[in-house]
Amino acid sequence: MTKIQDQLKQAIFDAVKTAYPEVEVKLEEIILDHPTVEEFGDYSTNLPLRLSKQLNKNPQEVADKIIAEMSSPVAAVAKAGFINFTLTLEFLISEMTKVGKNFGENQLLAGQKIMVEYAHPNTHKEMHIGHMRTLITGEALARIFTACGAMVYRANYQGDIGPHVAKAVWGADKLLKNKGLTWEEIEKKSLPEKAHFLGEGYVSGVSGYEENKAAIDELNSKLYASDPTISEIYKKTRQWSLDYYDSLYQRFNTKFDHLYFESEVAQAGKKIVMDNVGKVFTKSDGAIIFDGEKYGLHKRVFITTDGNPTYEAKDMGLAPAQFSDFPFDKCIHVVANEQAGYFKVIIKALELIDAKYIGREHHLSMGMVQLVGKKMSSRTGILITVDGLIDDVKNLLPNKGTPEAVEPVAIGAVKYSVLKTDPLLNAMFDLEKSVSLDGDSGPYLQYTYARSCSVIAKSNATKRSLKDRHAPLAMTPEEIKLLRYLYRFPEVVEQAAKQYAPNVLCTYLFELAKRFNNFYNNCQIISDDKNLTANRLLLTASVSQIIANGLNLLGIEALEKM
Secondary structure (H helix, E strand, O other): OOHHHHHHHHHHHHHHHHHOOOOOOOHHHOOOEOOOOHHHOOEEEOHHHHHHHHHOOOHHHHHHHHHHHOOOOOEEEEEOOEEEEEOOHHHHHHHHOOOOOOOOOOOOOOOOEEEEEOOOOOOOOOOEHHHHHHHHHHHHHHHHHHHOOOEEEEEEEEOOOOHHHHHHHHHHHHHHHHHOOOHHHHHOOOHHHHHHHHHHHHHHHHHOOOOOHHHHHHHHHHHHOOOHHHHHHHHHHHHHHHHHHHHHHHHOOOOOOEEEEHHHHHHHHHHHHHHOEOOOEEEEOOEEEEOHHHHOOOOEEEEOOOOOEOHHHHHHHHHHHHHHHOOOOEEEEEEEHHHHHHHHHHHHHHHHHOHHHOOOEEEEEEOOEEEOOOOOEOOOOEOOEHHHHHHHHHHHOOOOOOHHHHHHHHHHHHHHHHHOOOOOOOEEEOHHHHOOOOOOOHHHHHHHHHHHHHHHHHOOOOOOOOOOOOOOOOOOHHHHHHHHHHOOHHHHHHHHHHHOOOHHHHHHHHHHHHHHHHHHHHOOOOOOOHHHHHHHHHHHHHHHHHHHHHHHHHOOOOOOOO
């Protein structure tokens, strides 16, 4: 809770204990909400309505008596068993003067160690917009957790071994022969071109698998065995993918603390599974399985009949490697919801193997990304690649602005379009709406920030604090509406951290930007009235700082000029 909420809840608690000492009320049971109709106040509680049932009294009577005993300076009104609280202008102004670069930071997660595992692109493929969503969301969560006092470790687990690699390498080799090219010639191409070539190879391998199963399976076994006849090509193509992904991480302003790979944990995972046969795992027709049906889940193969570890077995090796590097209190796997059943099995198996994992592993079940008007399938080659999407967004920007702004505005458009939707829900990516300067978009927030910076830059007035004013201020409705929204930012940051939901921060910033632009359009900020100018400049600067802080938490660059 923020300090405002703490103070108000404590005042309510103390008043209830005085007014009705016979009832049992716990501080944590007092719930404060923001009224849907803003004219009703800044906070509301239904505690009197709940207490009236215990006391067998009229809800209005209970609310009135609680208010009578309250020592809080906020204005309180009782209505139908609710108490609505309105913060005074003086208090709101004093909160505004606290706005700075650290505004919004808190100690909600102080002392906690959180690993955020995200992105997860498999090598030998192009990164598509599904991986992009986990990349963007994972980075935003890492920033939000850090702002709430947690020690955060960014991890990326990538599939660089297994059937998909065998299919890609086999298919790419087939393409080379068909086109009369060599690996050395492909080596000279750009990173996106090399990634696209491997993506084509994967599609070719998938489509030709049934007819060439024996050859591709043999290649897969050679890859696991590090056969020298294929290891050089494998290492070369793997590095192409990693270099390509790294270029995208840089564009999205993400840097991982550790890159984990299936090839590194496969054998360790296999050993853990074998060591726990008869305890956690069982033999079945030559394979090693986990019988999840005992726990309301489903059965999954961990080691195949030919002795290769599956994705599931590799995860058994991944968890201890991650915990050794960073003994986390929570490891959040930001992965698509199509893997929900998989993660339930994985987490249950880990908890049975080692009790220290109980309550530590969490799957954030991400919804899918759908591009309006298009369908995507990596198996058929109908892909919407990340770099291709960024180029499409750049071409649609209504105002290209300065050359150096084009890239961060395009990245901001892409990120915000993903983040504004609840992570658990499917995200609809609309290219036209993503770049709108009048709607719920990243460029709209960046434009609003640039506008506020322009106002401040054009003024020579001295910004002064309003916290020492004693007389009530004469403020316009637009100013008051804006002022009454600033103090909420810290609690929105807390809510985003608690719910693993960057979208609540997006919603707040969009509403704040709308209120500021309404204020900008209806109130002259710089005028001959020095006091009025100073007051409105401070309000502008406060909004500007909050937008900058909020965009930073989302991983979006705040541009002073566009």
